[in-house]
Amino acid sequence: MIDINILYENILQNQSQLVLMSGLFLFLELLIIGLAPFVTRSVLNLIENIFGGTQQSLSSLLIRVFRLTGSTFLFILYVLVVESIIKVELMSRFISYAVIVDSMIHFVFSFMPKILFILLLVVIANKVITYTIPVLIKFHIGAKSDSLLESEREKNVTTLVQVLSKAAKLLVLSTAVFIILGELGIDLAPLLLAAGVVGIAVGFGAQNLVRDIFAGIFIILENQYRVGDIVRIADIGGLVEDINLRRTILRDLDYRQHFIPNGEIRTASNYTKDKSRVNFNIGVAYEEDLDSVIETLNQVGLNMQSDVEWAPLIIDPIKAIRVDNFGDSSIDIRVLGETVPIQQWNVAGEYRLRVKRKCDELGISIPFPQRSVHIVKEPSEPRTNLDDPDNL
Numbered sequence: 001m002i003d004i005n006i007l008y009e010n011i012l013q014n015q016s017q018l019v020l021m022s023g024l025f026l027f028l029e030l031l032i033i034g035l036a037p038f039v040t041r042s043v044l045n046l047i048e049n050i051f052g053g054t055q056q057s058l059s060s061l062l063i064r065v066f067r068l069t070g071s072t073f074l075f076i077l078y079v080l081v082v083e084s085i086i087k088v089e090l091m092s093r094f095i096s097y098a099v100i101v102d103s104m105i106h107f108v109f110s111f112m113p114k115i116l117f118i119l120l121l122v123v124i125a126n127k128v129i130t131y132t133i134p135v136l137i138k139f140h141i142g143a144k145s146d147s148l149l150e151s152e153r154e155k156n157v158t159t160l161v162q163v164l165s166k167a168a169k170l171l172v173l174s175t176a177v178f179i180i181l182g183e184l185g186i187d188l189a190p191l192l193l194a195a196g197v198v199g200i201a202v203g204f205g206a207q208n209l210v211r212d213i214f215a216g217i218f219i220i221l222e223n224q225y226r227v228g229d230i231v232r233i234a235d236i237g238g239l240v241e242d243i244n245l246r247r248t249i250l251r252d253l254d255y256r257q258h259f260i261p262n263g264e265i266r267t268a269s270n271y272t273k274d275k276s277r278v279n280f281n282i283g284v285a286y287e288e289d290l291d292s293v294i295e296t297l298n299q300v301g302l303n304m305q306s307d308v309e310w311a312p313l314i315i316d317p318i319k320a321i322r323v324d325n326f327g328d329s330s331i332d333i334r335v336l337g338e339t340v341p342i343q344q345w346n347v348a349g350e351y352r353l354r355v356k357r358k359c360d361e362l363g364i365s366i367p368f369p370q371r372s373v374h375i376v377k378e379p380s381e382p383r384t385n386l387d388d389p390d391n392l
Helices: 002-014 015-051 056-085 095-142 150-183 188-205 207-221 291-308 344-362
Strands: 229-235 235-242 249-253 257-261 266-270 278-284 314-326 331-339
Touching: 015 056, 095 150, 095 266, 150 188, 150 207, 150 235, 188 249, 207 235, 229 249, 249 291, 278 291, 278 314, 278 344, 291 314, 291 331, 291 344, 314 344
Parallel strands: none
Antiparallel strands: 229 235, 229 266, 235 249, 249 257, 278 331, 314 331
């Protein structure tokens, strides 16, 4: 039973100490509240660098968990300190202040240096991975693909660096977690056995996930497409924004973002790998001189290649290769040319514009579908006179 009078006297005698300790713990509580977003962002950035994305709801949840855990620990510690000051047993009946302090000191001096050293090694390993993998990949791709354009090499490097860096960082982090658990005295054998059982269960229950990961591995190894390519996969076309082992992210012309599981990809059409091609027909009227028209089309392509603005985008100038079709209202001439990746649409648009201007200048007719209607009048029959008795 607590004597209220004695408790009141102890509080009055130790008023200054209680105020000081209350202020100190209030400061620590505010520090926890303020550090929670920073610590959470750091953890989420590490997770995002490894796994490729996090949700805002996860950030809010981690902040609440961090604040609740820190506040609960501070409250227990504050009560124990106040008990020691006013010489009253409240929580100390169940939790020993000395035991907590001894445990904290033992943890800080026995385990904390090892844990900090392991975390330091993780940071160093991540830095080494960040700077080493791009260099090795650039050297490997440069040695095997001297004929590729610089932009194509950069696509290959970007894609492989993203995937391999995430996989390597995940391996380092997993190894560090197991080492830390071992340092804390946790038996890893049952943990690894449980992880194996869970892995088997996940393998049976999440077959789509396993299929997505294996499909992603082959997409990367076979270099089917890279970040920055324009592709059509799963009946969706767009620019590849990101690839990992599980999914591919596309952005279409309407700026809609599509998340496609790699296991859903049966056919991948890459429009911009290594180089691109301009390929379409130009129709001219039947009465035009085809030799002159073909010469004009070829000259327009050569002029574009000699243009300072368009020359860096053109590998092989656009030229007429054949008469492709006799249409209803025009003769179609096929034109072909090669460009650097992704620039075929810009080059084709400029070529069409220049061809139209040149045809207007030279008077070459570019017909459009039209229909001629011929009205034929039939001879009218002589009108019958019903008043004449001979016509009855």
